[in-house]
Amino acid sequence: MVAGLIFVLLFSLQGYFGPWLRAHHLKIIFATSGLILATAFVTCPFVARELIPVMQAVGTEEEIAALSLGANGWQIFWRVTVPNIKWGLLYGVILCNTRAMGEFGAVYVVSDHIAGKTDTMPLRVEKLFQEYNLPGAFALASLLTLLALVTLFVQVGLERKMRGDAVKALQSTSERVPIKESA
Secondary structure, X not given: OHHHHHHHHHXXXXXXXXXXXHHOOOOOXXXXXXXXXXXXXXXXXXXXXXXXXXXXXXXXXXXXXHHHXXXXXXXXXXXXXXXXXXXHHHHHHHHHHHHHHHOOHHHHHHOOOOOOOOOOHHHHHHHHHHOOOHHHHHHHHHHHHHHHHHHHHHHHHHHHHHHHHHHHHHHHHHHHOOOOOOO
């Protein structure tokens, strides 16, 4: 909710950037763009939390080698960096998606709760519950639960795939490295 409050203080009509946004006919608060901005602000640290250790472990040697061979920035990114971090990136995106599905606080503050426009599923559950539409609220909450279970199964499958790839990489490395025999 604090993130949502900060966005209101920055982007509302009386906010810091409000006059400039109004002059350029841009609307962030009480609009879909505000929901996206608030959700991204709250959820993207989950991707960073997964990528930073992976990128530190991989190092920069391969990027430097590609640069010295004449690759440009985009080639280095798509052909060297992304393949090295793909599992961490995918895992971070899954965590980000999970958090985004249930995000309530920040989007509650920046949304004007118009059904079908600026209403997210968690906000809709809350609205249905307040209107005493318990079957609708529980049905939508059940759908969110089902989506969470699907995400969990994808996460478990991804972890198994990552472990399998790591074992294959270790096996191929051990086959290439000659073992010295001591006398």
